[in-house]
Amino acid sequence: MTTIPSQVDILVVGSGNAGFAAALSAKQSGAENVLLIDKCPKEWAGGNTYFTAGAYRTAHGGLDDLLPLVNNVSAEQAKKIDLAPYTEKDFKDDLQRVCMGRTDKALGHALVADSNAAIRWLSKNGIRFQLSFNRQAYEVDGRLKFWGGLSLKTQDGGKGLIEDYRSIAKRNGIQVAWSTGLQDMEPQSEQKGWLARVSAGGVDQTIKAKAVILAAGGFEANPRMRSQFLGSGWDLAMVRGTPYNTGDILEMAINRLGAQPVGNWSGCHSVAWDANADPNVGDRLASNEYTKSGYPLGLMLNVEGRRFVDEGIDLRNYTYAKFGRAIMQQPEQLAFQVWDARTSSMLRSEEYREERVEHITADTLEELAAKCATKGLKDQGAFVRTIQEYNEAVYAHRQENPSATWDPAIRDGVSTQSSAKQLALAKSNWALPLDKGPFLAVKVTCGITFTFGGLKIDPETAGLVHRMTGRPIPNMYCVGEMVGGLFYSNYPGGSGLTSGAVFGRRAGKAAATALKSTSMNKARL
Incomplete structure (x- = not known):
């Protein structure tokens, strides 16, 4: 069993795309001790990300913009590909169109504007991208024609994506603990961080964390919550992905932390x-x-x-x-x-x-x-x-x-x-x-893949917003499928993974920067 440290700089809860992106960003932004935990056993690593096709929707300038990011296109093959630019306007229009114009404008802007940079950051760090020939291109008159604004996927889909993330985490010194579920949290004195109570392999422990990033997914694997929020009959839906996304961290954040629930809670x-x-x-x-x-x-x-x-x-x-x-x-x-x-x-x-x-x-x-x-x-x-x-x-x-x-x-x-x-x-x-x-x-x-209802965050930092004050809760962040306000009734394919990367990256950087600022203020005193 992995030894759980009693104190860390940043605690990340959830081992999917958003959680790993947040942990990597925090580490690269200067946080020394980053711990990522997940209540699932090691063999179930990756949350819902593992079960995806690994598709990321991103604004881009066309084929020449994407070729440096992918590993499955030869020079000869590139001559036969038709892949038009997908502009930020295209992405924004698609998001608003398929989500009935309900997408939070600030969240949507952040997702779209940062999509290309987030993909390049992931690629630079070792995520293996490919053009999605099998899913997103048809051969028409001898040409490979990409369609639907979605061109990139990861090698071996979600399986390959999680394999890459785990290797990246190891290279960057990010500690990971499996079978470690977050049970409760409370602020430490003077809001200097959080005391997290976890169950690690059935043993209760506490972790002092200067900042916490929640990336524990939605409630799609919880029949009670599906029936309660999605409606009658949804308890009978088949679970497409992990059985560990049961909404317990969502409920804890609302009931214990005062988080603001927002978005399409009846949608998925x-x-x-x-x-x-x-x-x-x-x-x-x-x-x-x-x-x-x-x-x-x-x-x-x-x-x-x-x-x-x-x-x-x-x-x-x-x-x-x-x-x-x-x-x-x-x-x-x-x-x-x-x-x-x-x-x-x-x-x-x-x-x-x-x-x-x-x-x-x-x-x-x-x-x-x-x-x-x-x-x-x-x-x-x-x-x-x-x-x-x-x-x-x-x-x-x-x-x-x-x-x-x-x-x-x-x-x-x-x-x-x-x-x-x-x-x-x-x-x-x-x-x-x-x-x-x-x-x-x-x-x-x-x-059922994931649920749309979630929690309100600050679009710039992914800080978790308190429902009474309307301001971010100090040293508390939220990313991935726990975020509400992006998707309503539907979503543009591939934008879920992109959201996890964009806001995970922002949360990690914001958390590490806040810790630096706190340390500098203490030094001045």
């Missing part, structure tokens, strides 16, 4: 998830591969055989985090994703290969419906009629728009809506007919 990031996955915990081996995000290439139908979302309403990056909720609202919280031979080969193998997900295949729609009925489909006739009516609408649009070109890398306008026929629920883009066998279906449910 939730995705289409393999219905055969473990409902209570993410799989450390499969990780993000249980996500099923190929719906823009096909259709989603509920167990009554009816569509319930516009699968082509927007690029996947702007819909996948909210479509899990849409599935939760369906009968039995289940759906079937369906493709025909035109697009099934374009599905990402890491999500849809037979070793990862159960394939339901058939040569005809009627046969596919019969097979889906053995997996929970209630109305085979409605299933077939829904797809046939969809096909009729697709062909009517094509007849009226013969020059329309299907392009999965843009919002191509190839839809189901024409003057001759319109569906009550459109497919607004990428509407190809589903009538070419063999057909493929997979069964999905809702997988």
Whole structure:
């Protein structure tokens, strides 16, 4: 067992992206003794970060701006890549658009303005970035076209990201303690820091910390809190990631520290998830591969055989985090994703290969419906009629728009809506007919990733704000998924990890700077 020091400069609570970023920033900003703790055992290191695809959304100037950061692009390959600049305005507009204009303006500005610098800082310190060919590019006319404003991921996704962070922490002399859960905190005399009570391997201990950075995640693994804040039925959602994000530190911060709860407490990031996955915990081996995000290439139908979302309403990056909720609202919280031979080969193998997900295949729609009925489909006739009516609408649009070109890398306008026929629920883009066998279906449910409700922070320092004074609590900071006010109802894909890095970096620097200032004042006295 790791020996827990009785006194540290800075205590970081949580071993995900935000926690490690904060610890690294604090160390590099002059803090001598930085301790990162997590209540999970060592084999569960990384929090929810481990289960991500490792995607970071950042403003950038195009391909030439990103190439120095990545390790998977040859000079020859670079000549075939189309990757347009993604400006700060683009990022800001996407954030406001998908979050209904509710994002706290100061938080959003900090996230966007610091996104590129934060990525470069991580890269400089040893995080291995790559262009996300498998998730964010389609080959069109011999060109690799990136889409959706999201181009960077980490090598080996979340697994590789946490591996890199742990190596970085070791190189920088950051001490890490597993199976060490924060139980309570109270200020030391004259606000000189905090006394943290922890349970380390089942043994109660105390740690004197001059500053504390909270990075312990949301409450997505707590069925009681999900039902309480997200609504009825959410206790049945499948947990996509770590089972240790149970919201206890959120509740402690509110009830014991006086933190100000803000943001979308009834909202969360939730995705289409393999219905055969473990409902209570993410799989450390499969990780993000249980996500099923190929719906823009096909259709989603509920167990009554009816569509319930516009699968082509927007690029996947702007819909996948909210479509899990849409599935939760369906009968039995289940759906079937369906493709025909035109697009099934374009599905990402890491999500849809037979070793990862159960394939339901058939040569005809009627046969596919019969097979889906053995997996929970209630109305085979409605299933077939829904797809046939969809096909009729697709062909009517094509007849009226013969020059329309299907392009999965843009919002191509190839839809189901024409003057001759319109569906009550459109497919607004990428509407190809589903009538070419063999057909493929997979069964999905809702997988919850993280919750949006959190705590108010100072955007510049990530200082935790007290609900009564409206001012930052001295020597107390909050980062990562514990922060509220950024995301509402939805989020732009990849912006969660970027938020953790941006505000983790700011918190670490602010905490270390505050300690220096305190030491200098004492020296003058």
